Amino acid sequence: MFGIVAPFLKGMGIGAGLIIAIGAQNAYVLTQGLRRNNQYLIASLCSLIDALLITIGVAGMGVLITSTPLLLDFAVWGGALFLFVYGVKAFRSALNPDVLTAEQDRGPDTLIKAVLTTLAVSLLNPHIYLDTVILLGSIGGQYPVETRIWFGLGAVVSSFVWFFSLSLGAQWLAPLFKRPIAWRILDSFIGIVMWAIALSLVIQALS
8 A cells, every 4th residue: 555655645745846836827827716717627627738748757758758859949949939928918917907907897718718828828838848747757757667657646636636726716815806906916926937937948948
C-alpha cells in the first residue's frame, strides 16, 4: 500500500506546486470565476488539459521533447508572443472603465468563445508543457511502470482540486470586485505577470 501512496502523494505535492503558480491559465480561471462566466466549463477544460498532458509526460513524452531542441524553441518563442499579447489586453482592460465593473450588462461570453480562449491560454502557454509534460514526465518516469501511474494520478487530482477551488473561491471575492479599482489592480497585476513570464521565456531562449 505504501508503494502506491508515496508516489501518489508526491505527484499531488509536485503537481500542486507547479499548477498553483500564477500564470495565464490561472488568471483566466480567476477572472471568469469572478464574472461567473462559464466558470465550471472553464475549470473542467483546464483540468482535463492538464490531465492529458500529465499522462503524456508520465508515459514518456517528456524525454522525447527534451531531446528535441527545435520543439522546445518553437514552444518558448510562440508562448512568449502569446503571453505578451495577453498582457497588452490586460493593461487595456485596466485603462478602460467600461469593462471594469463586476456586474456588466454585456453578459457572459458565448460558449464557443469561452472554450477557444481556455484552449488558447492553456495550450499556447509553453509553461504548461514544461511543467506537465517535461518536468512531471521526467520525475514520473523515474518510478517503475507499475507505480508510475499513481504519481501521474496524484498530479491530475491536484489539478482538478486547484482549478475548481479557484473557480469557486473567486465567487467569494465577487463583492470586492464590484469596485472598479479592484478590477484595475487585478488586470494590471495580470498584465505584469504575463509580461514577466514572456520575458523569462525570451531570456531562457537566448541564454
